[in-house]
Amino acid sequence: GAGVSQSPRYKVTKRGQDVALRCDPISGHVSLYWYRQALGQGPEFLTYFNYEAQQDKSGLPNDRFSAERPEGSISTLTIQRTEQRDSAMYRCASSFSAEGADTGELFFGEGSRLTVL
């Protein structure tokens, strides 16, 4: 497809389980971002990559959260030992250039809604 693709769209898991969320950015896009969005809130920055390099992970809440983009294309956000407070919409976005943050043009996927019981 032409847009950013995320999977799964919905994930329900039990507390303590690990989850992996996948993002397939727009082909050729250099930068990839992960955000988390709670209901009624704006997206909360988690981390971003330029190609395969993780440039900033300051937004990851704790060490249970990690992300990778080993080949500079698809990215995986992993949450270990999930907790109920991890429940949210996890959004991935990509931008054409490494200066995506300067142009502001991020293309978001439809998100992965995570529910931790």
Add this chain to the structure above:
Amino acid sequence: RKEVEQDPGPFNVPEGATVAFNCTYSNSASQSFFWYRQDCRKEPKLLMSVYSSGNEDGRFTAQLNRASQYISLLIRDSKLSDSATYLCVVNMNYGGSQGNLIFGKGTKLSVKP
């Protein structure tokens, strides 16, 4: 002080009204500013960038005041289709990280017939 602050609203206005949204940001080193629009249950999409000189796109006008660290969005002649949440976005540019785009909580607009 939160990094990007917005009045959450909701703003309920009649069609044809003019409505203004405000946003403040904490990092004076920020260089890039944007407004995004997010429809209910949809992903955010870039509405417009905000330049120091101010910029206009049809019924939409964005302004930046660097001295006050303040951004605004003005919508003239509101349409029903303008109903959405408007997100203020700032590139915080912390420690040289160019990619740290921080979103405000958003201001919800509802335009009524």
